[in-house]
Every structure is written in structure tokens, then in C-alpha cells.
Amino acid sequence: MKKKIVLFIIFILSMLAIVSCNKGLIYLENENGDTGSKTRENFEYTHSDDKLVEYNVLYGDYLQYSDGYLYFFNGMSDFINGSSNTLMRYNVKTGNITTVCPDPLCGHNTGDCPFFGTQHTYYLKNNKVSFNRAYLTDKTKPDGYTPIFWLGFVTYDMKANKFTVHRRYNDFDETGGNIMQLYVDNYRYFYDNVHDEKTDTWKTLLTRMNLDTSEILRLSEDDVSFEISGLPDINTKFLFELDSRIYMTDINTIYSTDYEMKNKKVHATGNFAFDVKTDGKYIYYGVKTDMKSAYKIQNVRRMNFDGTDDIDLGIVTAQFQITDKYIYYLTPDEIAIGKSRVSGYGLPEITLYESEVRRCNHDGTNNESVFKFEGDMEYYRFSGYPPIVIGNYIYGLYHYWTDSNGDGVFENDDLYQSGGNGDFNIMRINIQTGEIYYIRVD
Secondary structure, eight states: OHHHHHHHHHHHHHHHTOOOOOSSOOBOOOOTTOOSOOOOTTOOOOOOOOOBOSOBOBOOOSSEEETTEEEEESSOOOTTTTOOOOEEEEETTTOOEEESSOOTTOOSOSTTSTTTTEEEEEEEETTEEEEEEEEEEEEEOTTSSSEEEEEEEEEEETTTTEEEEEEEOSSGGGSOSOSOBEEETTEEEEEEEEEETTTTEEEEEEEEEETTTOOEEEOOSSOOEEEETTEEEESSEEEEEETTEEEEEOSSEEEEEOTTSOSOEEEEESOOSSOEEEOSSOEEEEEESOTTOSSOOEEEEEEOTTSOSOEEEEEEESOEEEBSSOEEEEOOOEEEEEEEEOTTOOSSEEEEEOOEEEEEOTTSOSOEEEEEOOGGGTTEEEOSSOOEEETTEEEEOEEEEOOTTSSSEEEGGGEEESSBTTBEEEEEEETTTOOEEEEEEO
16 A cells, blocks of 8 residues: 555656746647637648557557547646646647637636546547546545545546546545556456455456446456566556457466456467557567666567467567557667756766657568657657657657756756646657647647
8 A cells, every 4th residue: 555655646746846848839829619720820730541559558648649639638737736737639630729628617626627636647538538536625524634635537528528427436545556448338447456354455456347337347356466676567467459359468478358358268478578569450569678677678579369470570669659550669779968966866967768769560661760859959858658649740748958058967957848837838740841840738
């Protein structure tokens, strides 16, 4: 239980620590309920049908895409003080930005707003947004000192404009065992934290929720959580859904079951401790390149669903995305740019990682560079959450360093990072031209 509380506190503090920049940005107006087209200075759009495949497990990423819109939160949701940040959607074709909350008069700073209290981990599937909610109410417990939190799991149906509370929690330990979740039809497959009263311990159990009825079905009795080098992990992982089958891995095998976790069929054996994804035709999986390294640098391979024709795609990366046409990934390079005098940085030198975006065909051929941070953008990088590829564009939060006095030593004020409260911006990169466009939301 202490481990889960510490992880939650670390997450909150890391988000509150985000600072932001406002140099060279193109401002887009934010108007609730605005569905009309507006002309944007320097805005251009070239259409492409290419998009991320939708079979795979969701990680609740900051930037998500669905049906022509990029979704994101415009800053940190302060669940204690009641911030007005909320879920936004950006029309990739027109550049329009609107709030997902349909009320044009809503301040997005009380429990009346369906997205108030969301901590940026949300799941977008089938026109529904699903997420845990946590916010401080205006009430206190009888002792007069302990505040009351509203804790629960909810969904918002954007098409039907319907908000549903599926579950209320008693404390933060119940709010989740792992961020990976799989959404299939009206089902949510997730890792639930369950308290065992007999042993006074917490277990992480495979669980299915019916999003129509809120009914819970336990799919495992044994705890699936464990630790590697002191870090939490899961020994049974949801992977993807295909042809009415749920695909999973126990690290040593990839297998599938029906929606009730019955009729198990083993498809392949091997080492599947890292990323495993599908494009609907093949299984792609990562093998760690350096077993002594603490980082998840993996070599990506592809095989048939029965484990045959296993090939090395020549991709080495920490993360990759599969679209209908390509595999996109970030190179795992690193470079030290100067000494650190930044409080809390923890390393003697400022080091930048993943300078290049590359892509290749699904069989690894035609591997090419898409974009590289160099020249005037040498000290820029994507921040925290992975960028997302939508058609001809890459969208991502970003940061950059500026050696303000040119002495080769970086200090606190030399870091600028998008995604902060009151100053939220997204970098958009045109894959065809390399042109960069900045999206800002106040």
C-alpha cells in the first residue's frame, strides 16, 4: 500500500513541476462550443488516411486521437484547489480547438463538470472517455480536519452526452494497479487493486467491467503484480483484441482467450517481457538489447501468429507505434550538452535523449529518417509522454534548454517545457516538409 501511495505522490509532484515556454508560438483561440471553421495564421493541412492501428492495449497517454480529433488536457488538473483545466479536442483538419465538456458556461473547476478531477490518464474508445476521478469536495469529515475526496471511475459518452459513475472508491489504493487497459465493445479489461482482509494485503487482479451495467467480473484469483529491481510490474499482461479473442502474455508465452478468459490457446513461446503489439496481421515484440541496462531499449521483431517466420526488423528503440502503413519509432541516442546546476536534476551533466523520429514499412524495409532535432532545434526534445503520429503529422509535448549566459552550465531557468498550467502548447511536425507549427491553448 505504501508503494502505491508513493507512486501516486510522485506522479502528482512530477506534473506540478512542469514549467512552460511562450517563445515563437502561434496562438489559437479557445472558444467553448465553437464548431465553425476559422482561418489560422500559417496553418496548413495535407490529408493522409494513415492512422494508428486500434487493436492494442491503451496506456492512457496524454495525447490521443479519434475520428479526426486530437485529445489532450490543457494543463494539470489541480484536484485540491479546483483548476479550470479540462479535456480539449483539436480538429486536425481545421485547427479548431473546443472543450469536450459541452456546457459553454462551465468553469470546469467543480464536480459539476464531468472532467473535473481527472489526472490526465484517460482512455478513449468508441466515442467514450473513461478515467479515474479524484477531487476535494467542499465538505469535511466530522473531526473537522480531514477533507473528503470524491474518488471514482467514470465514463463520458461524447456521442450521447451521457456521464456515468461506474464505481466509487474508499481510498487512493483502490484506484488502480497498472495503467494498461483494454477496451473491447462494452467491456473494460484492467488491473484492479483489491484488499484481502484476511492477510491485510493488497492484490492486483485481472478484472473485467461491463460499461453498460458497471458489473465487475474477476478474471484471476492470484496477485499478478511483482517487482523488478524495486519497480512494480505485471506478470500477466493484456495485449490486444482480434477476432473476438483477448490476447495476453505471461512473459514466456503469447496466448488468447474468449472474453471470459476461457478457451485458452497458446500461439507462441519466447521472451515477451517488453512491448508486444499487432497490426492485425502479425505480432510485433521487443527484445531487450542490453540486459545490464536499466532502460527499456529493445530490438523489435515480427512474427506470424503461430510464432513462425520470426524476423528482426532492424529497429532499436524504447518505444514504437504502428500505423496502417508504417512503424514509427524514436532513436535511443543520448548526448550530454553541458554541466548541470539545476536543482533536483540528479546528474552532473544535462543529457538529451531520442533526437530522431524514424519510420519503416511493416517488414522493416525502407527505413528512413522522418525528423531530427538539429540546427536551431538541437537542444529540443519531446517531453515525457510519447508523441503521436496522425497522418502526415507528428504531435507532441516538448522541452528545450537554453544556455542563457553561454558558460556551458545550465541552471533552473534554462529549461522550458510545454504542458504547464496556464501555458500549454503542442509541437506539430509536418512529416513531408519538416515544417514545425505550435499549437497553444490557454
